[in-house]
Amino acid sequence: MTDEGRWEDQVLALDNQTCFALYAANRAVTALYRPLLAQLGLTYPQYLVMLVLWEAETSQDMVKVSFLGRRLRLDTGTLTPLLKRLENQGLIWRRRDDGDERVVRLGLTEDGRNLKAQARTVPGQLLCSSGLEPGRLASLRDELRSLLEQLEEGPSGESP
Amino acid sequence: MTDEGRWEDQVLALDNQTCFALYAANRAVTALYRPLLAQLGLTYPQYLVMLVLWEAETSQDMVKVSFLGRRLRLDTGTLTPLLKRLENQGLIWRRRDDGDERVVRLGLTEDGRNLKAQARTVPGQLLCSSGLEPGRLASLRDELRSLLEQLEEGPSGESP
DNA sequence: CCCAAAATGATTGTGCACAATATAATTGTT
């Protein structure tokens, strides 16, 4: 019967909130990446962009900014300056499409392609330094993905 | 036997990475909060600070900046300007401790205390607009908390 | 007491995130 037991306050308790756990865990994981990615000269969002470009390397068509945005759920206000920094580092190039002058095509430079070899060691190092079981991580990933899916599909009205 | 099936590239595949799921889910949830908190004139980190202050309201001793930092895992570079904004909004006050001039004490103003009533509706609205089951959320929260705990406790060497 | 070390915040600088707005090119309609 203590005062802090009131249910009205329980819903506001920091420790009860999944969202705070998500917020704190995300920053903790990013902090784990930071020293590893620093060796590659990348921040975590820059690393994500490079992942997409490395994935798309095999496909024929060059990547557009809008494709990165859809893939990473980031808008141009975030991507444009980030991509300019990657370009200044010599990891990527940016060029207006010849056919459609609105779109900017992106691609890897020689340095950008070569960085992939070093990046391959990152997931393993991270897993190791975190001391987490791969199985638990995978199930957490699936849980987060289905949450993300639900948030993106039906955020508002559900009337069929 | 396609080229993209190579295991060296699988570890770099965006969709396989728990960390990206965490990153994307965190931003999606924050985006859900944004319109709700805008009605209170708060951002999500500001809301978290207010949660801690509302929790501490019942306890005797006034909150220090360092306490907020430990609770939310944020440093003063983030908190000082954030707290100044809350002070400018009239929700909190900041004052140097009389006994120890190094510490800054924080407390709620009348407006800050009154805002709690409106804030109580936020978790329910969020749950509703997300369409998620409370049970799944709670288990996700526990999973994230144990992950956070593990990351914070033993980030490096594990020799006993 | 005196001075070095530690504790506590503040400041500065860089890099995301995102809302709002702007700009330019393309498309569709007439």
Add this chain to the structure above:
DNA sequence: AACAATTATATTGTGCACAATCATTTTGGG
């Protein structure tokens, strides 16, 4: 062909996050 609507990116401004550095105060050892 003219023009409205759409598409794709860029710009501006605000607010986190965090590293690095600084300033002040307190504390502890000699």
